[in-house]
Amino acid sequence: MRVDAAALGRGNVLAAQAALQDADDDLDAIEAAAKRIRTPDVAKTVGHLVITARNLLKQVEAEPAKLADIRRLVAVYLPRTRDITESYADIESGGKLDPARVERVRVVLGRIDDTFQHFGQRLVEGQAKSLDVDLALLESSIKQELESRP
Numbered sequence: 001m002r003v004d005a006a007a008l009g010r011g012n013v014l015a016a017q018a019a020l021q022d023a024d025d026d027l028d029a030i031e032a033a034a035k036r037i038r039t040p041d042v043a044k045t046v047g048h049l050v051i052t053a054r055n056l057l058k059q060v061e062a063e064p065a066k067l068a069d070i071r072r073l074v075a076v077y078l079p080r081t082r083d084i085t086e087s088y089a090d091i092e093s094g095g096k097l098d099p100a101r102v103e104r105v106r107v108v109l110g111r112i113d114d115t116f117q118h119f120g121q122r123l124v125e126g127q128a129k130s131l132d133v134d135l136a137l138l139e140s141s142i143k144q145e146l147e148s149r150p
Contacts, residue, residue, distance in 0.1 A: 016064050019074050020057060026078040027053055033085035038092055042106055046085055049113040053078065056120055066123055073119050081112050
């Protein structure tokens with residue numbers, strides 16, 4: 001992942017690049033674990049959350065200032081998701097998963113996927129709010145311009 005220094009400012013570039021690289025590494029590991037998971041719906045959920053998270057990272061790569069909006073995802077959720085998916089894949093390959101544990105993992109991964117989608121919605125809402133502010137400022141400027149005409 002590459003962060004544009006001009007878009008973020010030099011002081012935060014290294015931290016942003018490191019955070020995005022860590023997130024990308026976590027996603028690679030999660031994706032690798034998903035390929036080892038034999039429970040179809042669990043593997044599908046993991047695959048979906050990887051796609052969602054990668055899309056979020058692409059948005060941050062394009063607009064690095066958005067990193068703050070997904071910092072918790074990068075710092076907390078992705079590393080824990082990596083731990084869960086790798087452990088699940090390891091235990092499943094040993095044939096030691098009981099149905100209750102499979103269900104618990106299924107529920108938690110579903111919640112994680114929902115959380116990742118929520119992060120995406122927050123990014124879109126932030127863009128919409130920014131657009132609303134820009135529109136209000138422009139409307140105000142136009143109104144002032146028209147009112148100041150003789």
